[in-house]
Amino acid sequence: MSAPLLLSNIPTVSDLYKDGQLQPAPTDSADASLPTPSSALNSKVSLIRASITTLATTSIVNAANNSLLGGGGVDGAIHSAAGYSLYEECKTLDGCDTGSAKITSGYALPCNYIIHAVGPVYHRAGRVSADYPAELLRSCYKTSLDLAAEKGGSIAFSCLSTGIYGYPSGEAAEVAGKEVRRWLEEDEKREGGGRLERVVFCCFEMKDVRAYTEWLPKIFPPTAKELPAGKPATEAGPGTGQSSEAVSEDTTTNQPSLKKPKAESEAVDEGWEPIEKPSETISDKTTDISEEGEKVEAPDLAGSDGEKVEKPEPRDVLEEAAVSGKVLPANTLGKDW
Template structure:
């Protein structure tokens, strides 16, 4: 599918709670207090990151910044030759850091290239710090450029071998801490979007998001009321669709993970 995905098409986690896609965390599992304003600023999207019409998408790049496999190759292929030409001027990038370019033929305004760590069980703490830095330096660049929304792939969880659950904890923790540092009334990022490709990765995010961004009581009450109403109104079979019908590979031969 070649349809551009606008920000308004991407559901927030507030909407995911109301439709019971996300569930409140078990007692004692929440890693932060419920913040109602956060729920409209976080999204989980399954699909092709190169189709998102947002201020910035993040590319899980290698140190050369000249393209590679996974999401890196997909982004370079979709953006066109101009991206490679600009990346040649950047002199690469170290692990845990990020650099920004134009988006060229992509619908997003910018691409933030970050170099994730290659996972090693013998240096877990160092790798975790480097991965956290990928997310933080990407956010820092977005804020410095006054960009209001940023979309992240699951950095380092492809050929770099980072365990998806561990990596997701790190991603959510960094974004939660950034939101906490901004406060609830004045904030510089309107939306942080976590983009996944596989059902497996989607399940991990759905299971962990509630720990870092738990729902408020009002959202929980609305969900319970909605479930009660839906139980008395069965959905006609003609309205039931395969929710994977619109998820397809953007570039043949590429995945959306690195």
């Protein structure tokens, strides 16, 4: 496993604005008016592209299934890196309801705790009502933040439900960002508030990075002091069609670095520095990990950001496996985060 990535080396939203690597939302956006800029909030929120198994935060949030016994994607990577003791503890938890979360020790991971949050299967929850997927996802973030606050320190979120559970990355980033801001604001008002030092949004797939790069400036807009000299707040940013810089990790120094994507005619992912991956390796052709710890090949992705996944089996078969934790043959496994 690569060296742990310390919290002090993870840039905050405030840092990204000051470096000119996160652009303010355009003022002519059709969205509702932006919330009041707050340097205090912007200094408590981070965005990074990395494997969450490398983050030395107090807690990390796993995109788990209802069984809590491991699966593919980030869930499998976390179970593999943490070791078999995590599986043994999870067996004692009697699963977890969708929209909720449970906490365990971090075992061999650099974090102290793992919070296992079960996000919704998007179109299945949508059959209940149009708002139900967001309600369940919002509950995942709130419950995770409440559990993390009991331990204090910092928390890092993986991108919940945006893989085989089918939650669109943009909609998920909006729900996550708004719930985190609401929770932080409420926590500051309570007696003994300020329980969390930092909330980190940790992305692995490019589609999720792009979603957070678009939504964070709309939810955590910059103050005037956070903008680089000569860059007014009205400068066009994500969502305008112009290129914006994005977040990656410099694996030679294990320090966060930022890299501009190439022109639109070139592949976006080629403009990123490769990140060092944990010992279980998550390669360009993703290796999923079953409950038994055996590695099985996932289907090829149409681009390394995983935006298009071939699903040789019907959606309901994959959903059933994702929710129940059942391990499917190699040719039917997709990412479950």
